[in-house]
Amino acid sequence: MERNLMKGNEALAEAAMRAGCKCFFGYPITPQTEISAYLAKKMQANGGVFLQAESEIAAINMVLGASATGTRCMTSSSSPGISLKSEGISYIAGSDLPCVIINVERGGPGLGGIQPSQSDYWQATKALGHGDFQLLVFAPASVQEMVDMVVKAFDKADEYRMPAMILADGLLGQMMEPVTFPEISVEQKPKPWACDGTKMKRKHNIINSLYLQPETLENSNISRYERYKKIKETETDAEIYLCDDAEIVVTAFGATARVAKSAVNTAREQGIKAGLFRPKTLWPFPVKEINEACKSAKNVLSVEMSMGQMIDDVKLALECRIPVSFFGRTGGVIPKPSEILEEIKKLGGAE
Amino acid sequence: MLNEIILAGFGGQGILFAGKILAYGGLMDNKEISWLPSYGPEMRGGTANCSVCISDDPIGSPLVLEPNYLIVMNTPSFDKFIGSVQPGGKVFVDSTMIDKKSERDDIECFYVPASQLAEENKMSGMANIILLGKFIKETGIISIDTLHKAFEKAIPPKKANLIDVNMRAINIGGQV
Structure with a gap:
């Protein structure tokens, strides 16, 4: 396979397209902006949508909407931007929707700095938003893993109907290294839960994260944690x-x-x-x-x-x-x- | 063998591009490589630098702190990095831009009037490549053939006419 020389951010963006990502919603922030820039150039020619939202909050809610239709979609940001997205991420998790979220971390807290950091570990693994939920969190250590893990993140997010995050940092995003792109099967499993039109042949689906009956909400959370239990047994690496x-x-x-x-x-x-x-x-x-x-x-x-x-x-x-x-x-x-x-x-x- | 290189100068001198050419050279030779640009506040201050590693083994940190080779094109960068060069290291200085000499006797310095040579040869903006030519000649970490392939890979097809100019600049540097 041909070795390419690419920045981590650009390689990740290319891999996301190859993994069937059809919608990207983002907002610029150093040191991840190359992801947006790359997809702005290439997404349309690949039959997808690139949209620079008016804010991080808008971008993550666009992800919620796109994912509800069963479309593979992604957003990316860096630490302060991810904090802004946290409300939407909780809603996505509460709605049992798959998506991929990229965090190319920079120093914090607050506006922090723009150099590499890993100080969003707690946020990513413990509490990216309110409520009982988890994200799948992958941690690449090379440009090649930026590629391999984003492909896996899309698959696993779909499999478990939950958001997956790539927790990278400014060093991985900015550096260039040799990278090869794997052959990826574009075939995706059907999503019978998606709001993609009934064609008058089935009952309509509802995507929702509001449950006013405590018992209903409790059952929804318990069933989600049943999946988490299986993930803890089988998905560690x-x-x-x-x-x-x-x-x-x-x-x-x-x-x-x-x-x-x-x-x-x-x-x-x-x-x-x-x-x-x-x-x-x-x-x-x-x-x-x-x-x-x-x-x-x-x-x-x-x-x-x-x-x-x-x-x-x-x-x-x-x-x-x-x-x-x-x-x-x-x-x-x-x-x-x-x-x-x-x-x-x-x-x-x-x- | 791990080669750790820092290239540094003003923004606009083609520091990052020269680093990329070295990295592409390593790629063509099937080596392990990394290229890491500065993207912090120092860029806004007008200086640019990048770290390039070329090695037979997998590369740990891509951030070079103590280079064995330094290519330097302005005085602030010379002052900043000259002390960090490993003993026995080689330094390539654009002497048109930097009128200082290193006082260290444990490193080898090559003073090339690269910007002046670029001017004389009507190759404005190519002092970086002239300096790279000297670097290749003195270190031999990349062959001229490999370098040609690196330019072919790094320069987009619609600008292919620039490959020859770059190779001419490499030759000028190599003859200094």
Whole structure:
């Protein structure tokens, strides 16, 4: 297959079109604007709709409408823009609608900065809006994974009738790397729930997230959590690197995991038994996989571009059996391999 | 072998394009590569830089902090990056734009009057490629053939006439 050189944002946009995305609604914000720019140029020629909405809030509600018709659709933004979309995302989840949401994270809180960050982990995995719901959250670590994961996100969103998010960051969005595009079958499963016209042959479908009877709403939430239970059992994914005999396991996702991997490699060259655990799905968190990766670990080090968010899930997954330390840079600062190596050495220093 | 390169200068000097050409060269040679532009406030201040990694092995962080090669086209960037070059590294300076010399004796510096050469050869705006020509000659990380393919890949077909001009600029740089 031909290797192309593309920015993460552009490769993701191309992959979304190839995955059958027919509607994109967005609003510009650094560092994800290339997604909009790419789709503005290409979407129409691909038989789809590109629309720059008047605001993030309008864009996410357009996604709700398009998804209700059974159309594959997507929106993208960066941290502050995702916060604006949160109301609509809750409505989409409450309506059991599939869609794909891209967050190319930047530093926060508030308007924050425009450099890479991972400080929206809690938002993405715990509470992107009000009410009882979850999103599928995928965390790419390369331009190739920006492609592969967006294709998977569309499939899984449809399969489970729920929103899926790609949680990337400014580094992955802006960098260019070689990338190949997989052959994608355009065939999608029928959506009998969609509001796509009865043709006078069936009862009309209703898409709704309002249930005034508490018991009805409770049942709706319980049935959604039945699906979540299945997802937690079957949809987790992670990379486990040099963990077989690792005494120190570094946990990191996304761009940070690349830097952490360099540090782990250097540690190994220096005779330190270090390994890397990289979740590819952040929700569901790969509980089984991290326990497998940490079977010989004496120490775990969570490295993040935040003040420490994923570390909570790491501790929960390991049931606090192994001490978990933290190293992070935040506000748009990218950790250096040498800094992570220092932390690894501190943990190995007791030997 | 991991080659870590920083290219830096003013916006408009073609810094990002020269970096892309290097990255495309790596792509043509089937290497692992990454290209990361600055997109922060420094861009608004008029300087642009990009990190390029070319390697046989998968690339960790695409952000280059301590380059083994530096291509530099303005004084602010020279001041900012000269200290970060790894010992034994090579630095390529557009000496028309930068009238300083490095005081370090653990790195090798090449002073090429690239902007002046561009002017003399009626190749306005191509000092970046002339400097790249010198870089290719002194480092050999990409062959001339590969570079030609890189231009073919990076330049859209309707501007294909620009490939020859770029290759001429590469030759001028290589003869300095």
